[in-house]
Amino acid sequence: xxxxxxxxxxxxxxxxxxxxxxxxxxxxxxxxxxxxxxxxxxxxxxxxxxxxxxxxxxxxxxxxxxxxxxxxxxxxxxxxxxxxxxxxxxxxxxxxxxxxxxxxxxxxxxxxxxxxxxxxxxxxxxxxxxxxxxxxxxxxxx
Numbered sequence: 001x002x003x004x005x006x007x008x009x010x011x012x013x014x015x016x017x018x019x020x021x022x023x024x025x026x027x028x029x030x031x032x033x034x035x036x037x038x039x040x041x042x043x044x045x046x047x048x049x050x051x052x053x054x055x056x057x058x059x060x061x062x063x064x065x066x067x068x069x070x071x072x073x074x075x076x077x078x079x080x081x082x083x084x085x086x087x088x089x090x091x092x093x094x095x096x097x098x099x100x101x102x103x104x105x106x107x108x109x110x111x112x113x114x115x116x117x118x119x120x121x122x123x124x125x126x127x128x129x130x131x132x133x134x135x136x137x138x139x140x141x142x
Contacts, residue, residue: 047093048091048092048093048111049091049092049093049094049140049141050089050090050091050140050141051089051090051091051108051138051139051140051141052087052088052089052090052138052139052141053084053085053086053087053088053089053090053129053137053138053139054086054087054137054139055086055133055137056133056134056135056136056137057133057134057135059086060085060086061083061084061085061086061088061116062083062084062129062133062137063083064080064083064084064110064124064126064127064128064129065102065107065127065128065129065130066126066128067109067126067128068095068097068101068102068104068107068128068130069097069101072095072109072128073126074126075126076125076126077125078123078125078126079125080124080125080126080127081113081115081122081123081124081127082115084113084115084116084129085115085116085117086116087116087117088113088114088115088116089113089114089141090108090110090113090124090129090138091110091111091112091113091121092108092109092110092111092112092124093108093109093111094106094107094108095107095108095109101130102130103130103132103133104130104131104132104133106130106131106132107128107129107130107131108128108129108130108131108138109128110124110127110128110129111123111124112124113127
């Protein structure tokens with residue numbers, strides 16, 4: 001039959017205990033969401049933020065990146081849209097990695113974007129962007 005849960009405010013097997021002690025069940029290293037520190041794993045679309053992309057060097061834009069770690073990879077239907085040019089606005093969820101991938105620990109899981117010079121928002125399945133590449137690449141919009 002069902003077991004009686006342990007008594008006490010911080011009983012080892014309670015939901016509160018589980019939430020207060022971050023655990024990694026299937027990921028190789030800790031991942032946390034910058035804007036939702038209480039969440040154990042970021043929820044897509046929960047606290048989406050917008051960023052203007054501006055390459056710090058001479059590049060006119062950036063190719064979309066794949067998920068920075070296998071644990072963050074999700075199979076989403078649809079094809080990736082054209083790569084964002086300088087001035088494009090990218091909207092999505094911010095992820096911090098414990099270890100840098102491509103020299104960067106801060107990544108954006110892009111849910112949609114508006115290409116530079118356009119007013120149309122497009123879905124961005126399987127699209128990620130790092131925050132830095134030789135300088136700040138994604139600038140938060142107010």
